[in-house]
Amino acid sequence: MSERTSPERQRRNRTAPDTENEDEGEKTRSESVTPLLRIEDLRKHYVDKQGVAEWVLSKDPGRVRAVDGVSFEVDRGETVGIVGESGCGKSTLARTILGLHEPTDGYIEFAGKDVHEQIASDRKRFARRAQIVFQDPSSCLDPRMTLREIVREPLDIHQVGAKAHRNEKVTELVERVGLSTDQLERYAHEFSGGQRQRIGIARALALDPELIVLDEPTSALDVSVQAQILNLLSELQEEFNLTYLFISHDLSVIRYLCDRVVVMYLGQVAETGPVDAVFERPAHPYTKILLESVPGARNRIGEEAIKSDIPSPRNPPRGCRFHTRCPVVLPPSKYGMEFEQDAWQGIFEYKLRLRSGRLGRERATELAELTDNDGNEETTAKEAVRDSCSIPRVLSDSTAEELLDQSLSALVDGDSEMALKIMNADFESPCEQERPAVVDIDIDTDHRAACLRASDEEGEQ
Numbered sequence: 001m002s003e004r005t006s007p008e009r010q011r012r013n014r015t016a017p018d019t020e021n022e023d024e025g026e027k028t029r030s031e032s033v034t035p036l037l038r039i040e041d042l043r044k045h046y047v048d049k050q051g052v053a054e055w056v057l058s059k060d061p062g063r064v065r066a067v068d069g070v071s072f073e074v075d076r077g078e079t080v081g082i083v084g085e086s087g088c089g090k091s092t093l094a095r096t097i098l099g100l101h102e103p104t105d106g107y108i109e110f111a112g113k114d115v116h117e118q119i120a121s122d123r124k125r126f127a128r129r130a131q132i133v134f135q136d137p138s139s140c141l142d143p144r145m146t147l148r149e150i151v152r153e154p155l156d157i158h159q160v161g162a163k164a165h166r167n168e169k170v171t172e173l174v175e176r177v178g179l180s181t182d183q184l185e186r187y188a189h190e191f192s193g194g195q196r197q198r199i200g201i202a203r204a205l206a207l208d209p210e211l212i213v214l215d216e217p218t219s220a221l222d223v224s225v226q227a228q229i230l231n232l233l234s235e236l237q238e239e240f241n242l243t244y245l246f247i248s249h250d251l252s253v254i255r256y257l258c259d260r261v262v263v264m265y266l267g268q269v270a271e272t273g274p275v276d277a278v279f280e281r282p283a284h285p286y287t288k289i290l291l292e293s294v295p296g297a298r299n300r301i302g303e304e305a306i307k308s309d310i311p312s313p314r315n316p317p318r319g320c321r322f323h324t325r326c327p328v329v330l331p332p333s334k335y336g337m338e339f340e341q342d343a344w345q346g347i348f349e350y351k352l353r354l355r356s357g358r359l360g361r362e363r364a365t366e367l368a369e370l371t372d373n374d375g376n377e378e379t380t381a382k383e384a385v386r387d388s389c390s391i392p393r394v395l396s397d398s399t400a401e402e403l404l405d406q407s408l409s410a411l412v413d414g415d416s417e418m419a420l421k422i423m424n425a426d427f428e429s430p431c432e433q434e435r436p437a438v439v440d441i442d443i444d445t446d447h448r449a450a451c452l453r454a455s456d457e458e459g460e461q
């Protein structure tokens with residue numbers, strides 16, 4: 001890892017928070033330079049209740065590592081996007097930041113102060129400063145309440161001003177989000193999806209928050225309605241000096257709305273930086289795949305473009321979590337970079353298939369039967385396995401060739417365990433061993449990625 005001071009650290013150094021004079025509503029000098037939100041090595045693990053029997057018997061029930069060591073910052077007035085496939089921990093991250101989940105470990109700072117302490121001393125005050133808008137507003141809009149009551153509820157709970165003032169504020173908010181005051185006595189179910197989302201936004205704005213977490217706020221809406229809501233969010237941000245944390249699957253929406261983006265993979269940060277830098281010069285293989293798999297305007301994550309299914313956060317791969325799907329896994333250092341990349345990817349694919357149990361003697365025989373080679377049975381099966389994993393018939397490195405051949409022989413003899421043992425001992429990628437640190441790609445723009453290839457390049461500079 002670089003000896004240089006990371007941008008995060010540099011920013012922190014110039015901000016020694018002077019929070020003593022921080023009266024409610026008063027912005028101190030330090031607030032203007034301190035990031036509004038600072039997350040450091042945040043973890044949120046759920047107790048895994050899947051398989052109740054196992055859970056009851058086990059003294060150490062399994063854990064779902066939904067968020068597992070995430071660090072980033074959000075400056076005031078910024079919009080930071082959180083993107084990643086379903087299940088990578090985006091919502092858990094958002095809810096933990098807002099204090100809706102207790103973190104397992106790590107630190108969350110809001111306006112220069114520990115969120116945990118802020119919540120412990122005055123949960124209501126923190127709730128006024130940080131609000132959330134959910135994907136499906138219906139889930140949090142009580143069907144027995146009218147539009148007026150829904151938007152007024154936070155003001156009532158927090159006892160903001162007299163009743164007349166609250167009603168006045170409701171009218172202003174309703175008009176500001178593009179709804180009509182004629183609709184104030186209507187119930188939530190009488191509104192369309194887009195209108196319900198406007199209600200959710202008005203409600204989130206009621207307490208004049210500084211931060212709004214937008215959890216997939218437009219993904220349930222039609223494209224045209226989506227654009228209207230995004231425009232509304234942009235206008236509101238400028239008008240009320242809001243900071244947004246914007247969670248989405250949709251890369252085109254992220255690019256449209258966000259200043260910076262955090263790409264998450266299995267509970268960890270894969271890459272982060274300004275949207276233009278990350279979209280135009282992605283440094284992490286996962287980001288590249290996400291971007292390549294989504295041509296056209298509506299850039300949704302094309303999971304089919306990635307080699308295999310996403311592993312479970314219950315049992316994430318060790319080392320780099322992306323190594324089981326990565327198309328550019330590093331070759332073992334003992335073979336050096338002379339190992340042809342294509343050949344190495346084939347060898348690694350063979351190893352992953354062995355490890356997952358997708359490849360055994362039976363499968364090797366099936367593959368051999370599909371070929372029209374009627375030579376020696378063992379040779380045919382070994383060649384069929386090589387072909388199916390795109391491994392050249394002969395590797396240029398003679399030691400590697402000998403070891404791979406031993407593994408293939410064990411496989412076709414029915415000893416998959418030995419076949420895997422050889423591969424584990426002699427073909428272990430650094431990506432399986434080492435969790436990559438998040439390193440600078442471009443220190444000036446705060447573009448960073450967690451990939452051993454990026455670390456190697458940084459080390460060479």
Ligand SMILES: Nc1ncnc2c1ncn2[C@@H]1O[C@H](COP(=O)(O)OP(=O)(O)OP(=O)(O)O)[C@@H](O)[C@H]1O
Pocket residue numbers: 046047048049064065066084085086087088089090091092093313
């Ligand atoms: N209460 C819970 N108990 C156990 N596991 C949970 C709980 N909530 C979420 N998870 C698991 O944690 C992981 C992360 O879930 P999370 O909802 O944060 O992901 P996400 O990226 O927001 O997904 P999506 O885009 O589908 O909303 C998933 O594997 C999920 O099944």
